[in-house]
Amino acid sequence: MPKNFVDAIVSVETFIISIPREVPYLGPLKEGEAINARGYLIRKGNRTIYPSTDMTLLVKVTGESGKVGWGECYGIVAPEATKAIIDDVLGPVIIGRDPGDAAVIHEDLYDLMRVRGFFGGYYLDALAGVDIALWDLTGKNLNVPVSTLLGGRRHDTIRAYVSGLPKATLKERCDLAVHWVGKGYKGIKFAAVVSEEDIVKEMAALREAVGPSIDLMVDLHWKFEAGEAIRIIRRLEPYNLYFAEAPVQPENLEGQARVAAGIGVPLALGEELRTTYEYRPRFEKRAMSIVQPEMGHTGITEFIRIGQMAQAFHMNIMPHASISVGIFMAASLQAASALQNVPYHEYQHSIFDRNLTYTKGDMASGEGTYVVPTGAGLGVEPKEDVFEFVVRR
Structure with a gap:
């Protein structure tokens, strides 16, 4: 060429x-x-x-x-x-x-x-x-794959943590967690937004259900004031909480830093942030130790810059995954595969598996890992079937 x-x-x-x-x-x-x-x-x-x-x-x-x-x-x-x-x-x-x-x-x-x-x-x-x-x-x-354009691929697979247990009752959510453990997944995150029974009770029940070796995480969905968040997270720590996510409002930088300094487990945040300009003050204040860039917000250019900046601050990157048909999910895996400190990538099981049928390529998830697509570019493309769902409202 x-x-x-x-x-x-x-x-x-x-x-x-x-x-x-x-x-x-x-x-x-x-x-x-x-x-x-x-x-x-x-x-x-x-x-x-x-x-x-x-x-x-x-x-x-x-x-x-x-x-x-x-x-x-x-x-x-x-x-x-x-x-x-x-x-x-x-x-x-x-x-x-x-x-x-x-x-x-x-x-x-x-x-x-x-x-x-x-x-x-x-x-x-x-x-x-x-x-x-x-x-x-x-x-x-x-x-060549996007990962090559970004400097090279370090990971052909990336561990996936199960995100969300979308069932109506605590018993059903525990059963669903056990189901995913049985399929080889070692990380599970539950959503505080639907834990109306009690967040600590949910954590205790999940730990009992899945055993001591599974990484359990909680998404607090920006619900709390900093002091409240610290108190709740401290109550979750005896159950070997892997990380706490999004404890206070996204704009509350001071609160984020206060929570990060006041708890004994890693704090994860960043899905709502789009640029290195938003991340930088949080890096400087050590407002988290796990960074969660969302490809659908950042694009590849900012995602990789955020990831490299996170590595410079010795923080882990665990990318967020949102509602998609798989195109920006493939982009996220491509970019994440070029970074070093990526212990997990979020796995939206209720979205990814179903909507994967609308893409072409070898991107996959199973037995606790993602397979990073190998084709040129993103390695995936939308199938014609997906355009049956085009809307003009």
């Missing part, structure tokens, strides 16, 4: 995907929770809105060669907003650019709106989807 090869971008397209599911994300509806006319529900446990379907946004970038790069970004609520940003702003700006300049393009697109205060939220989510597609197209043009 010529050294000066350029596959100029000729089109950028977006697709809102909404795949129906029988049980909403995080489990059955609780008393007082209902699905509204737009298909959303609000979890009373953390006052956060979620879709009742698996909703996401796919991004298709086509080069003049006819090759296609696929991206996907966080689109679980109001995906029309992210779609409009790409269709109206980001897409037209990058026509004619070389996808091999993915990191440069990311910086240029970030600059477009930074002085207007858009250094987070929907704008950065949209940028993430475009960024992933550019890395995918570049990998395909060079016939």
Whole structure:
């Protein structure tokens, strides 16, 4: 291939995907929770809105060669907003650019709106989807995986921890945890947002059910004031808690640092953060020891920068996994495979396994691990079947 090869971008397209599911994300509806006319529900446990379907946004970038790069970004609520940003702003700006300049393009697109205060939220989510597609197209043009573009692959497999036990009762959740242990998974995280019986009681019951050798984690879903969070986590520690996640509101940097300093187990956070600019003050204050970048928020360019910065602060990286059809999940595995300190990657079993049927490639999960896809670019592409779920609302 010529050294000066350029596959100029000729089109950028977006697709809102909404795949129906029988049980909403995080489990059955609780008393007082209902699905509204737009298909959303609000979890009373953390006052956060979620879709009742698996909703996401796919991004298709086509080069003049006819090759296609696929991206996907966080689109679980109001995906029309992210779609409009790409269709109206980001897409037209990058026509004619070389996808091999993915990191440069990311910086240029970030600059477009930074002085207007858009250094987070929907704008950065949209940028993430475009960024992933550019890395995918570049990998395909060079016939190498994204991990090679990032400096090389350290891991062909990555341990997966089971995220969430979406059952109605504590007994059912314990039985589900035992089920996953039986399938070879060594890490399980439960969600405090649906532990209305009592978080400590749930932890005790789960520990008794799965035994002493399983890594048990808790997601506190931003529910608590710092002092409350410290008290609760301290009560969980005797049950050999592996980590506590998201104890206080995302904007409460001081509270995050206070909790991290006041507990005896690792604190994990970061799924809602999108850039090194947001992470840096948390690194400096030692506000966590486990970093959880979400590829659907960061894109590959920021994800790898965050991961490398985390390594410089001697922190572990355990990437977050959200609702997707698998495109940004593949991107997350590709990027994570190029980093050193990755003991686990989150495994959204109620999403990943089902939606994997809508992608082509050798990405997989089983017996407690993810298999990092091996093909060029991301190593996965959406199947035509997924476009049956395109919505225009």
